Amino acid sequence: MNEIIKRPLRSIGYNFIKEEFLSEGNDEYYLRNKQNKSGIHYRNLTAYEIEVLVRNNNTSDDWNKLHVSDAFTPELVKNCKFFGLVRIGKLEAISLEYHNVCMPVGLYNSTIISCDFGDNVVINNVNYISHYIVGNEAMISNVHELHVTDHAKFGNGILKEGEQENIRVWVEVCNENAGRKILPFNGMLPGDAYLWSKYRDDDELMEKFKQLTEKQFDKLRGYYGKIGDRCVIKNTSIIKDVWIGSDAYIKGANKLKNLTINSNPMAQSQxxxxxxxxxGIIDYGCRIFYGVKAVRFVMGSNSQLKYGARLINSFLGNNSTISCCEVLNSLIFPAHEQHHNNSFLCAALVMGQSNIAAGATIGSNHNSRAADGEFVSARGFWPGLCVSLKHNSKFATFTLLAKGDYPNELNIPLPFSLVSNDESKDRLIVMPAYWFxxxxxxxxxxxTKYLDRDIRPEKIQFIEYDCLAPDSINEIFSAVSLLKKLVARAYDPSLSSDTVSETTLEHKGEAILNDQTIDFSKLEIxxxxxxxxxxxxxxxxxxxxxxxYKRLIVYYAAVNLLRYVEDNKILTFESLVDSLPAEPIRLSWANIGGQLMxxxxxxxxxxxxKTGNIQSWEEVHDFYRINGALYKDQKLQHAYASLMEMAKPPSKRLTKDLFKQILDEALATKEWMTENIYTSRAKDYQNYFKKMVYDSEKEMEAVVGKLEDNSFINQQNEELATFRKRVQNLLLNFSL
Structure with a gap:
């Protein structure tokens, strides 16, 4: 049976904060008064103003509870019912227009309960608006319910006074069994979500994360909802316990509940x-359109959900787009693309720069009777059309999976690989370094695309978009070692870990790989x-x-050393050597929400x-900022250590000959890469099946453009010319 509570009519708009939750000396408006920062001086109505309001078919339970500014125009308030303390700013005889919808300033045909309004607002056909503070020039029209409860948390995973732990809202990322659940909070970054979900074996750390979150907010009841300046809300059904920043645009939504919608003039959310x-928590500059369903979620800034997308128990990183898809129990780092209405992503950790193609079923829970397990993909994960994968699976950076049904769990440690399922021969095929x-x-x-799209309003975390970075280079080192051992065993099947050491295997494999007389086409690895x-x-x-792989390590090292010389205006080779570490160490790195550390x-x-030296999430974010500022130097140290490990100079120091050699090799690699970029795109202009839909070369060029006009290829050619000049200048300046 529905419990219908009966109260006296005069109680509407009062006792928002129950007496048991009011501290001594405070009334029910004390938090509201702190929240209202409009600076408007409100006064009581004059007898004339009350007369006009009554004549315009307005009612109030107590006209003394209706306060207005000195610039109030009573003629602009019609057919409204007021309950409780209502405060109205300036109303002028003007209209406000947004997206070709023009409405007169004023309050019309609405039920208004205990609200504050800024200057020149439009409140039209709002059936029920309660306990909101509305900013200047906001336009709210045709809304069924717009109200806040005394225990509103605005999407944050906190509790208010008197609430039990079992009602706390968690976001169950990465795993369906809730073993990696996190508490959402306004301002949460992908790095925060990753740290919280990853280090689950540290109970003390987990408790600290919970304390940091609760510390950001108080447990007081009675906060009003906010609708910021210049917000436009129209034709929407239910908005409950929602905090809305300035300049947001909401149209035709069915239900918005327990949310923070961040928005400002420079990063408007819609x-x-x-x-x-x-x-949920929605960060600045987000776009959510056309039938989207999202429950228990966090969206990073400048991200989009479109066309029936479903985001449930998930964190979507900055600068990402999910369209027509279902995403459950996932933690997704920045720069993620997922389109087409038959894509799914269930219970996954996807570390950004990823693209999920149509038909991909990532770890569907139909694999077993158990809940989805763990699925981890490093940066640059691209499954092809109709790829089906199982939990648990793990992929190195920039793994591409060819179209197919992969029936078993996978662990692909080789970066930049193409993985394909050869059903005809019942085998799995892996091509390392495919992308290059x-x-x-x-x-x-x-x-380039990711860099252009990174328009975060505040770049607290430094996101690495370069495919050659400490994480991928470390994987390349592991891949080189693994390939040596695999080749050695393939060439001599008698070799095994039981008969020879790993080091011996690597030495034998390296010798085989460098032996030009061996025909690798006949060697099955x-x-x-x-x-x-x-x-x-x-x-x-x-x-x-x-x-x-080996030339990529050299190229990575040369590029970072060249940048280091230029940034620090190093004039001699000797000065360069003196500034580099005497015993460089290639450290392990982690991807913390897209920021490499x-x-x-x-x-x-x-x-x-854990020790309390960091006592807030803001201080955690300061740590990100500090490490972001250090990243270029940290990357240089890693690049130099990688070079020394690869080259193994007898002196264990960079020599002139070695430096000249790596610069020459880097230039050759840049030339090879630029040519490869051109040839990989030129295939689309040369392939018969690509060309057959056009009756002439001229028609094809009119549709897809001329190859020589490709702006990206031309940009790469310009970058090659610049890189060549930089290398030549350095060789000359260092007398190499």
């Missing part, structure tokens, strides 16, 4: 038709531990990948939180 959003050998145009273009199956996993193009820095952060 919510469109048919959307239903519950228990065959599809460099797409790889390079996406780096089989890997183990890549798939949860006994069928063979075949590594193809191993020799080519091995040398691509050395593992020692992560440990410092976590220990500082």
């Amino acid at each position: 919510i469109g038709e048919g959307c239903e959003l519950v228990n 050998m065959y599809n460099l145009y797409a790889l390079a273009r996406n780096e 089989v890997a183990h531990g890549f798939e949860n199956n006994t069928r063979p996993v075949i590594i193809i193009k191993a020799k080519e990948a091995y040398f691509v 050395p593992e020692p820095s992560v440990s410092t952060l976590l220990n500082s939180i």
